[in-house]
Amino acid sequence: MGREAESARLAQVLDGLERGRGAVVEITGEPGAGKTQLACGLAEQAARRGLPVIWARAPRSGEGPFRVFRDTAGPAGAAEASDPAAWCELIRRRAAGGVLLVDELHRADPSSLELALRLIRSFSSSAPFSAPSSSSSPPPSSPPSSRSAFVLVLAHRPRQSPPALLEALDLGVRTDRIVRVEAGPLDVAAVAALLDRWRRPAGAVVYGAGAPDADMAPAHALPGGTGASAAALHTASKGLPGYLRLLVAAGFDAGLWPDLAGGDEDRLLREAAPLLAELGELSGPARAAARAAAVLGGMFRPADAARIAGLGAREGLEACAELVRADLVRPADHGQRLAFRHPVVGQVAHAECELPFLLDAHRRALRIAAERGAPALERARHAEHLVHTDGAAAARVLAEGAAQTVTRAPALAARWLRLALDALPARGRGTGERAAWELAHCRALIASGRVREARARAHDLLAGGGPSLTGRAGDGGARPAPGLLLRAYAVCADAERLLCRYEEAEAIARAGMALLPRPLPAVLSAEATELIYEYGLVHVLSGTHDRIRPLLREAARARTEAGPSASVALGVLIAFCDVFSGDIARGAPDVAHCAALVDALPDGVAGHTPDVLALLGCAELYLERFTDARRHLQRGLDAATGGAHKHIRAHQLLGLTMIDQWAGRLDEAERRAAEAEELARAVGAPDVVTLATAMRAMTLVWARGRRYAGEAVALAARAVDTTALGRGWWATSAISLLAHAQLLTGDATGCLRTLLDGGGGEGLPQVQPTFRPSLLALMATAALAGGDAEGAGRLLADAEADAGRLGLPLQWACVHRAGAQLRSTRGEHAGALELFERAAAGFRGGGLPVQHAWTLIAAAPVTAAVRGPAAALDVLGRAGALARLHGATLAVEEAERVRGRLCADSRPGRGASPTAGPRTADAPATDPSAVDLRSALSEREREVADLAATGLRSRQIAERLFLSHRTVDSHLGSAYRKLGVSSRTALARALGPAVPGQALPGGSWAEP
Incomplete structure (x- = not known):
């Protein structure tokens, strides 16, 4: 795996041997790089060609000269005693016509090393090695002088090889008389393929007689249950397959690395x-x-x-x-x-x-670290091994170490806190301390992605199943410790929110808020600030921002004991809510102010509040400040190392996915969306999975073109089908992406239905205000595609009013494009062209190249009507070039289709049509040679389409066929695309008996 270039080089050496030409091959590399595996590959190639293969391997111990080659020489070797020249000649005779593989040469005894040098020098008189021509063929028979030729393969570790060997090999490489093949690190793709092979059951692999076992045992014996990603394993192993095998054997855990490879020490030792x-x-x-x-x-x-x-x-x-x-x-x-x-x-x-040595050694190491004043993080690595012998003292070191590492390695912090809690008594002195550790443990579990476990433990604390959340006051009287109780409510609400259980999260946070006095005090404790912040996050992700804004502003006026970073976090949350709610006049300057404050925070402090960078980046994204948004989202992503904050990482990846998609970095957008989807599944956040899948599907629509568009839309439809309507921001965002994809692929009716159902009906009240103008414009475009110009005009008027209130350039660009389409249908070609150009300029200035190209394509027919076909073809040429540059296959295909229509309309006898752009699918072109369109549909699509043609709605069809209504919409949309229609009336016509027609690319004015 991943050694194709090296294998090809070795194959060239064997080609030369078959022509009577010997060679020396040096295989070099780091320990664990797979040098022996490369030698085995050469042996397999030689065996397939019928060439003899002899193995020699430097033993780890033994006595007597020429130990490396004794087995190779056979019984005759004993008669040669200690004469190096005789041994050299004997080895040459034994290896003649084949391959001699010498492994681990760096371990050779002096006499074996001298023999290896003699063998190398015996090739010095040969001509420099050159790869044989691919057109050459071996001669019918080799001349007698070439029958003694052989290939000498020397595998070694340069760091441990003696200078004389290194000198001889380097000289041979410089004079082209030695072929050097370096086993370097594998890339991520090769590691992923290798892991897949190891996890797949396989039979025994036989490399041929004499092959050593130690470094070449087939790795399918390794466990396949590790959930670590290939990228994480690639980084940890440094791309070296030997170390990769060890990490997989140990049950690699990226959250514990590099402090611990995994939890399976027995398998690690066996491997x-x-x-x-x-x-x-x-x-x-x-x-x-x-x-x-x-x-x-x-x-x-x-x-x-x-x-x-x-x-x-x-x-x-x-x-x-x-x-x-x-x-x-x-x-x-x-x-x-x-x-x-x-x-x-x-x-x-x-x-x-052995255990006795470990206990004594870690105790000494802890003493040395304490004498040096080492941080708790270093001391905790030793206390971990002493917690069951040194009790409470070791437990406190572990708790201190966990506090220092929770941002960088939360899984390790959770492990240490669990050990510390196990070492403390459940009752008695230190109960308050134990409760604080329990809450810190929950926070570490959340940060490491084990949200369900954190939720269970937090509920136990609140229910009284764990240690009490009350403590002793300093005056000796018992009274509640409200700080711990408030923190418990905040932690429990946080876990519920991350699991997308917004009703439960809001109820728990509200119960905690009832413990706070109202109005809020002038000075807020750190725990009260934490709870208020969490309460605000719950409302943000459930889409109820307006309810929380007054409380957040009241909290911002108070002074908090949590420190400056907490004040910054609260300010960012308030600014985000303002922007999200469409209050741009208030939110935009606050976002800029908060950005300056966040930029001044050190990475360590910013890493403690990763939500802040995600919220700030998303607020900047909504304000169309893409450079700042990318910077803050990427900083947050970089801070979430060591498996930290998988849930926040998923949010940041989604923001970056959107930015990359708009900026035309489609490959990067698809990769980020897939990673966000994987992380969201790992932490059990279904709404985040839905949005990530919809984003990935939208990227695939653009990148793969019409051939794969149906699959991509079906993917988005399946994702949205799992989401209850009206579940807030995640659901409405995913639904809007599905609607975009549907219109891009010609399903105008499906687009309208999806937005009306998911956006809360007319006016889209449940849609995020900062995106509402573009979505209303999208609906206007879909209405135009269905022939409803009057309805499109009403939608466009609403879109213009919303865009005017927001004043965001890209929202205006979407509205201008829809307005141009409406004017074009009315025959107002000059006015339409002006709006198209304003929209194109807006997308170009905003750094959205794919949208820019799509707008130019939509404008081409109007350009032909106003300025002539030559100008329109020039516009299409620019659009196509821009789309190709950014890998937007769908836009490239559409540009070519519109070009063909314009060229056809400009032929003699035909006039250019201002509506010859992307065609509405309501009017299939008739063709006497066309076949029955029904044959293009799958059985399920025909079943759904027939029922729809009778006038049944999607929900009625779903009930009749025992499907979800989203699945029905997916089948119906696919049928629309295949039949080239976009309404049920046209569908009924198309499904008539043997109606001639041809499925046409849909989406006449498809808007991204």
């Missing part, structure tokens, strides 16, 4: 047999130093490793030097400290340590 053999070759002091280094973890000081291992200063340095020579550890931090060559090497060394 790490070659690495354990490396450790076993070490001297006693060096092995003790390796174990001590594994206890220290990360970068370590040789003196600390010596102290933990119980070695003296001099002996410890010598032991560490041996580890460096064995390439188990390498200099780091400018040589002042050392680190294992890969973190998983240290974890293997740690996993093989």
Whole structure:
């Protein structure tokens, strides 16, 4: 996997051997890079060609000369005693006409190394290697002088190879007499393919007699249940397949990496047999130093490793030097400290340590860290192993460490807090402390994506199933601890909100708010501020912004004990609500002010409130400040490392998906949408899954063209079908995307029906105000496609009124485009062209190239009517070039279709038609040679279409066929596209007995 170029290079060497030409091949690379696997690939190729293959491998131990080649030479080798020249000739005779593979040459004994150098020098008189011509063919028989030719393959690790070998190989490579094949890191695609292969059951793989087992055992024996993404595993393994196998075997958890590979140490050790053999070759002091280094973890000081291992200063340095020579550890931090060559090497060394040693070693390491004043994060790595022996002291270190790492690695923080809670008594002294840790544990679980678990624990706390949320006051009397109770309500509401359970979230947050005095006090506690902020987020995502705005403004006037970052977060939430509600005059300056405050926050502080960057970026997106929006969303994405805040990451990815789609970065938009969908599924957020799927479908409509449009619309329809209407922002956003996709692919009726159902009826009251003008314009376009010019005019008037209140250029561009379409149908070609040009300029200025191209295509017929066919063809040429540049296949296809119509209409005897643009699908062109259109439909589509033609509505059809109404709409839309119609009347005509016709591309004025 991922070694196609290297395999092709090796195949060229075998081509040369079949022509009587030998060669030396050096296979080099990092430990775990797959050098032996490449050699096996060469052996397989040679065996398929009928060429003999001999394996030689440097043993880890043994006595006597020429140990590498003894098995290769056979019984005759013993008679050659210690004569290197005789051995060289013997090996050449044995390998003649085939391939000699020497693996792990860096471990060779001196006599074997001398023999390898002699073999290399024996090729020095040959001509430089060059790849054979593809047109050449092997001669019928090789001349006698070429029958002794063979291929010598030398696999080694450069860091551990002796200088003489490196010098000889480098000289041969420079003079083109040695073929160097480097096993570099695999790319992400190769890692994904490799993981897929490993998880698929397979039979045993046989590489041929004599092939070594250690580095080539088929990896299908590895577990396939890991849910880690290929990208995360690629990063953790550095693209090296040997380390990749170890991580998969351990049950890789990206949230715990690099502190821990996974939870399956037994399988890790079984898969790490070659690495354990490396450790076993070490001297006693060096092995003790390796174990001590594994206890220290990360970068370590040789003196600390010596102290933990119980070695003296001099002996410890010598032991560490041996580890460096064995390439188990390498200099780091400018040589002042050392680190294992890969973190998983240290974890293997740690996993093989005996328990008594581990307890003593971690206790010493904790003492060293405390003496040095190390942060709790470092001390907690050792306290984790002592929590069941050192009790409450270790638990407090773990809680402190969790607080320091929860932003970077929340899964690790959750693990430490769970251990700390297990070490504390359930009752008695420290109850308030335990409750605080329980809430911190819930927060860490939420941040790591384990929202359902956090919800269950938070409910237990509120119900009294966990420790009490009351504590002792300093005066000795018992009284409530309102701070912990308020925080418990906030955490519980947060978990419900993230699971898209908005009614429950609002009720829980409201119950917590009832504990606060009204009006709010002049100074808010940190816990009260947290609850108010959470209450506001619940209303934001349930689409009830206006209800919460007065409370948020009252809270903003108070002073908060939570610190400046909390005040910034509250300000961003207020500004977002204003913008989302369409109050641009108030919200726009506040967003700019908040952006300056957020930009001044350090990354560590900003990372503690990741919602802030997501809210700010989305507010800027609605204000059409795309550069600022992208900057803040990307910063939030970068801050959510180590598996942190999967739910927020999904939100940020959706915002970036929208920006990328508008900016014409369709491949990037599809990738981001798919990642957001995966994350949302992982945390159990169905509404987020719906929107991510709809965004991905919309991107596919643009990128893949009409051939795949039906599939993409069906994908969006299935996603929206799972969403209850009127569920707030997520649902209305997904429904609007489905409507866009339907109109783009010719289903004007479906577009109107989707928007009316999902937007709350006439006027779209449930639609976000900042997007309402463009959606009303979309409905006007759909009405025009259905022949309802009067209805389109009413919708357009509403759209113009809303756009005037907002004053957003891109909303105006959508309205201008719809207005141009309406004027064109009235024959007002000059006025239509002016509006088209204003719309095109708006999209171009806003940085929306695909929308710009689509507008030019729509304007081409009017341009032909006003300025002539040549000007229209020029407009189409510019539109097509722009669409091709951004991979918008749908726009490219539409430009070509409109070009064909214009060219046909401009032929002698025919006049150019100002409505020759994207055709409405109501009037199929008749053709005597056309076949029955019904044959184009699937059985289910014919069933649905026949019922629709009788006048039944979608819900009636759904009840009759036991389908959901969205599924019916999907089948009906597909039938419309295939039959080239956009109304039920036209559908009834098309489904008549053998009605001639041809399915035409729909969406006459399809608007994105």
